[in-house]
Amino acid sequence: MVSFPRTRLLRSFPIQASVEPPHDEPRLGARNVAGMAVTEALEADAWAAADAAQVETFRAEYRARFAGRFYNGRLHAATTFGIGLGAIALGLSQLRRVRRPELAVVPAALVFGNLIEWLVHKELLHRLRPGFFVFYSRHALNHHQFFNSERMTFDGPDDLRIVFFPPFAILASIGGTAAIGAGLARLSGSRNAGLLYNATSTAFYLLYEAMHLCEHVPETSFAARIPFVAFMRRHHAHHHDKRVMVERNMNLTFPLADALLGTLDRAASQS
Ligand SMILES: [Zn+2]
Numbered sequence: 001m002v003s004f005p006r007t008r009l010l011r012s013f014p015i016q017a018s019v020e021p022p023h024d025e026p027r028l029g030a031r032n033v034a035g036m037a038v039t040e041a042l043e044a045d046a047w048a049a050a051d052a053a054q055v056e057t058f059r060a061e062y063r064a065r066f067a068g069r070f071y072n073g074r075l076h077a078a079t080t081f082g083i084g085l086g087a088i089a090l091g092l093s094q095l096r097r098v099r100r101p102e103l104a105v106v107p108a109a110l111v112f113g114n115l116i117e118w119l120v121h122k123e124l125l126h127r128l129r130p131g132f133f134v135f136y137s138r139h140a141l142n143h144h145q146f147f148n149s150e151r152m153t154f155d156g157p158d159d160l161r162i163v164f165f166p167p168f169a170i171l172a173s174i175g176g177t178a179a180i181g182a183g184l185a186r187l188s189g190s191r192n193a194g195l196l197y198n199a200t201s202t203a204f205y206l207l208y209e210a211m212h213l214c215e216h217v218p219e220t221s222f223a224a225r226i227p228f229v230a231f232m233r234r235h236h237a238h239h240h241d242k243r244v245m246v247e248r249n250m251n252l253t254f255p256l257a258d259a260l261l262g263t264l265d266r267a268a269s270q271s
């Protein structure tokens with residue numbers, strides 16, 4: 001079993017005193033500096049190899065755990081997106097004479113959804129909170145063991161089980177959204193505002209699922225070559241580095257909350 005400390009990893013490798021520093025480095029202490037750099041590189045390599053082996057072991061065990069049980073990844077996707085799109089269509093069909101100021105709810109709901117995505121990911125999916133173990137287990141103990149930053153793609157539709165949330169999650173999201181939408185309608189005196197909030201928030205949930213799927217599809221897929229998707233794939237791949245996963249790149253749709261709240265690792269998202 002490998003543990004994953006945040007910074008320094010294994011300390012068992014000796015400093016390579018025979019390694020010569022590059023010619024343009026200062027001579028004072030350069031031998032030690034070079035030796036430490038080699039040691040850290042070896043440590044990083046050893047840790048990466050152990051992490052890669054653990055991912056492969058976890059994948060085999062995870063698939064064996066569900067072998068023989070009925071699962072259809074495309075049906076899973078169709079159920080989630082069918083429920084979400086149905087709820088959006090139902091809500092939009094009830095709009096009546098929308099006034100321009102009411103449309104401001106749409107961008108506001110997208111920003112709010114991005115903040116909620118950040119908060120839930122950081123505080124419920126990566127931290128063990130009383131009453132929310134299922135969130136932590138599904139994400140930190142399973143999703144992050146199945147994918148690491150070097151092994152980000154799934155191998156077939158059966159692996160979608162560990163990419164998408166289960167269908168009950170979108171029902172719970174629609175229920176929570178409806179409660180907030182009803183409160184907004186009452187406070188603002190605008191039924192349209194509540195309906196627009198509900199539709200936008202459910203659309204954001206589907207955007208989350210779609211983007212997360214795109215962040216784990218094979219590199220050869222069409223979606224992976226779309227520039228913004230490619231950017232978010234790098235952003236999310238860095239988040240899958242176990243050394244930083246609890247504190248970096250918590251957004252999956254667009255990195256607004258990461259930028260606002262200081263968890264964005266810009267360098268890791270560059271090509
Ligand atoms: Zn992921």
Ligand SMILES: [Zn+2]
Pocket residue numbers: 121125126139144239245
């Ligand atoms: Zn995560």
